[in-house]
Amino acid sequence: MKTYYSTTTFLTLSINRHLYEGKHYVYVAEGFYPYGKRNPKSSNPLLIYMDLYQPWKNRDKHDKFVLQHRLAVRKGILAKEKDGMVPGRIAQDLRRVADRIRLEFFYPVVYRIKFDVSAAGGRGGVTVAGSGRKGSSEFLIHDLDESEYELLFNDNYTHHFDKLRELPGYFASKVDAVNALLAWSS
């Protein structure tokens, strides 16, 4: 059993919880700072945290990393629409969220996950991915459940997040959930 970390934004966390039925699609690395494990920047949770925190702190909406994250959220929406997880109308609203939601939602948060990747008795649904194929400690979990991780650094107490802080199942429908995000995406 080892401990893995993944850094994302409060926006992605909210979408996973409230629109993707509490299933989190996460790339994880062994250690928050996987120094010496051949992880490139894109699979280094500490460096991703810094890349997100600085533009959030500086309120730099033109930051390259933030803009790439907006495109990455769009890629997730494309996949989930294809899978049937979100209907077309909600996917369209989510695209607007990806493009327009306030920078506040790019505040970084960190998942801490403990699992065993060994073939026998290990967690299923974990694949070596990304730079992991070239020898780093990067894995992909398609369907991380709410009960399988601990959320770290979720300490931005802005009023913008409001009900989106709640756990999956809080909103009566996905329409209600996407409306909560659209409220900050004008």
Added chain:
Amino acid sequence: MKFIPLPLSYFSQLKNPNDFHNYVDGLALVDDLLCAYDREPRTPMYLPEENNGRAAGDLELINERISECLGALRSPDLHNNLAENFNCAKALHSDAANSPNEIQLFLAALLYHYADVIHPAIYPASQG
């Protein structure tokens, strides 16, 4: 092999929300195809569950979805621009080992186009 920006005169065609979203989705998928070869390599993200064993970043996986975006675009100008850029991206992808600088310039131009040109043209109001 450079990213081809959308001429300013075509921007009015982005006012159609359906065309806008399909065009930008197409750009996001083009980015996904090449992002592992960026200056700071990134992880591809487009991976539908039913992928027949294919991994994120797979050319055919992205090709299928971009074809759907192209098929949904009503504006021939947007269609042609996306198709041309996808062809450039495929050529770079197939020769990624010899094209690292070209890929980085292509992706930088794509991001600039999305963020600094298309995005403000469609959403002119400032955001906090």
